[in-house]
Amino acid sequence: MTSHYKLTIEYDGTPFCGFQFQPGMLTVQDELEKALVQINKGIRPKVYVAGRTDTGVHAFAQVVHVTLDTDYNAFKVMNAANHYLRDTLKPQSVSVIDAQLVKKDFHARFSAIERSYVYKIINRQAPIAIDANRAWHVYIKLDVKAMNKAAQFLVGHHDFTSFRSTECQGSTPMKTLDELSVYKAGNFIEIKARSRSFLHHQVRNMVGTLKLVGEGKWVGENIKKALDAKDRRAGGPTAPAHGLYLLDVKY
Amino acid sequence: MTSHYKLTIEYDGTPFCGFQFQPGMLTVQDELEKALVQINKGIRPKVYVAGRTDTGVHAFAQVVHVTLDTDYNAFKVMNAANHYLRDTLKPQSVSVIDAQLVKKDFHARFSAIERSYVYKIINRQAPIAIDANRAWHVYIKLDVKAMNKAAQFLVGHHDFTSFRSTECQGSTPMKTLDELSVYKAGNFIEIKARSRSFLHHQVRNMVGTLKLVGEGKWVGENIKKALDAKDRRAGGPTAPAHGLYLLDVKY
Numbered sequence: 001m002t003s004h005y006k007l008t009i010e011y012d013g014t015p016f017c018g019f020q021f022q023p024g025m026l027t028v029q030d031e032l033e034k035a036l037v038q039i040n041k042g043i044r045p046k047v048y049v050a051g052r053t054d055t056g057v058h059a060f061a062q063v064v065h066v067t068l069d070t071d072y073n074a075f076k077v078m079n080a081a082n083h084y085l086r087d088t089l090k091p092q093s094v095s096v097i098d099a100q101l102v103k104k105d106f107h108a109r110f111s112a113i114e115r116s117y118v119y120k121i122i123n124r125q126a127p128i129a130i131d132a133n134r135a136w137h138v139y140i141k142l143d144v145k146a147m148n149k150a151a152q153f154l155v156g157h158h159d160f161t162s163f164r165s166t167e168c169q170g171s172t173p174m175k176t177l178d179e180l181s182v183y184k185a186g187n188f189i190e191i192k193a194r195s196r197s198f199l200h201h202q203v204r205n206m207v208g209t210l211k212l213v214g215e216g217k218w219v220g221e222n223i224k225k226a227l228d229a230k231d232r233r234a235g236g237p238t239a240p241a242h243g244l245y246l247l248d249v250k251y
Numbered sequence: 252m253t254s255h256y257k258l259t260i261e262y263d264g265t266p267f268c269g270f271q272f273q274p275g276m277l278t279v280q281d282e283l284e285k286a287l288v289q290i291n292k293g294i295r296p297k298v299y300v301a302g303r304t305d306t307g308v309h310a311f312a313q314v315v316h317v318t319l320d321t322d323y324n325a326f327k328v329m330n331a332a333n334h335y336l337r338d339t340l341k342p343q344s345v346s347v348i349d350a351q352l353v354k355k356d357f358h359a360r361f362s363a364i365e366r367s368y369v370y371k372i373i374n375r376q377a378p379i380a381i382d383a384n385r386a387w388h389v390y391i392k393l394d395v396k397a398m399n400k401a402a403q404f405l406v407g408h409h410d411f412t413s414f415r416s417t418e419c420q421g422s423t424p425m426k427t428l429d430e431l432s433v434y435k436a437g438n439f440i441e442i443k444a445r446s447r448s449f450l451h452h453q454v455r456n457m458v459g460t461l462k463l464v465g466e467g468k469w470v471g472e473n474i475k476k477a478l479d480a481k482d483r484r485a486g487g488p489t490a491p492a493h494g495l496y497l498l499d500v501k502y
Contacts, residue, residue: 010381079376082378092379093380095378098377126329126347127333127337127343127346128343128346129346130262130263130311130385187311
């Protein structure tokens with residue numbers, strides 16, 4: 001008999017060439033599928049993901065689904081997957097943090113109704129000793145309030161062409177951004193983005209552009225102008241991958 | 252001419268055998284002093300620390316003082332120290348995050364009027380993919396409210412013999428604990444401890460004992476009994492070093 005599982009995954013993106021399988025590369029998908037072979041009668045299952053992440057991007061709670069040829073309960077699948085991941089990866093940079101038995105029509109990508117990302121910045125002169133691969137180190141003093149105010153120009157239903165990778169394969173640049181907030185959180189400046197779905201590099205491009213506001217090179221209205229231009233060249237630079245975390249996926 | 256500096260230091264404790272110099276071992280003090288040689292006419296200066304930390308313990312804001320044979324301003328000392336630390340340590344696991352010129356009578360240890368530590372726990376079944384060396388991984392579900400309530404028995408002026416390493420060299424076991432709070436913070440359970448000064452292993456011993464309350468093996472009153480016993484054997488086990496961070500030192 002086969003069973004259909006929803007797995008929630010945490011990973012440190014540092015060692016990986018992103019989520020998606022690429023021959024000969026270390027990817028999260030490859031490690032997960034190799035671990036799940038062990039509880040799928042030796043056959044490699046296909047893992048479907050809520051949102052592919054790029055090289056270096058982290059996830060606190062990525063979601064995948066997988067169909068396995070077993071009647072294991074979800075807890076057993078979680079523990080077995082972690083057992084095999086621990087054997088392969090040292091340190092164990094991928095962990096299955098939750099598992100649920102779900103109906104056959106559950107699809108990690110197509111059933112999702114909301115995705116949240118958080119982008120972390122450490123804003124100071126000094127080098128980073130803790131969290132070096134976990135946040136963008138920005139030297140120039142950023143104005144967090146100005147960034148948050150400017151971010152509100154991007155909230156709502158818009159054509160996000162100016163903030164979309166030129167390699168993005170999405171069928172439309174129209175997206176509804178439900179939240180884009182910039183705030184201080186302990187040693188970090190965090191930028192939280194929430195939407196049904198995002199374009200390729202959208203969060204990193206929005207962050208890279210908001211940094212221009214934070215350092216005083218742009219005023220808030222420049223964000224609106226960039227959006228209205230519907231041209232990637234009108235947006236700011238792409239923030240580095242290692243500050244970005246997939247935070248949550250809602251169904 | 253000589254100048255007297257207060258330096259604030261961040262470090263990831265993972266690679267270090269603690270703060271204090273030990274011949275042939277990787278220590279924070281050794282790395283700092285080796286870096287400062289470069290701006291002290293080739294002579295190794297002595298660095299004095301607010302609170303020595305053990306192997307594996309981290310610091311967001313450790314404080315040291317040092318006298319250097321130079322008239323460099325504080326900013327230049329910070330940048331020079333970071334330059335040499337970056338050359339020696341890869342990744343740069345020690346960073347000077349602030350520097351101040353101070354009067355000759357400023358002493359990192361003896362002038363301090365308050366020290367704060369935070370202890371981080373990740374409380375879940377699944378292995379830790381992010382922050383593996385940065386928090387104590389506790390599998391058994393902890394009752395945070397019960398831990399916080401029990402912690403209040405330790406706040407105040409007490410004989411902390413039951414929570415002091417038997418190797419502690421402090422002249423007295425009497426300390427005034429100003430705060431011991433247990434709360435959820437994102438993916439973590441955090442325990443914050445604030446006092447003029449602490450005994451050796453005091454925070455880790457209090458945390459290890461509060462865990463007994465959190466998992467239901469002890470009730471809150473057992474904490475009071477342990478305290479009253481004035482015997483290390485009456486306290487709970489020592490929590491591991493890698494969950495502990497020196498958070499702040501006030502002067």
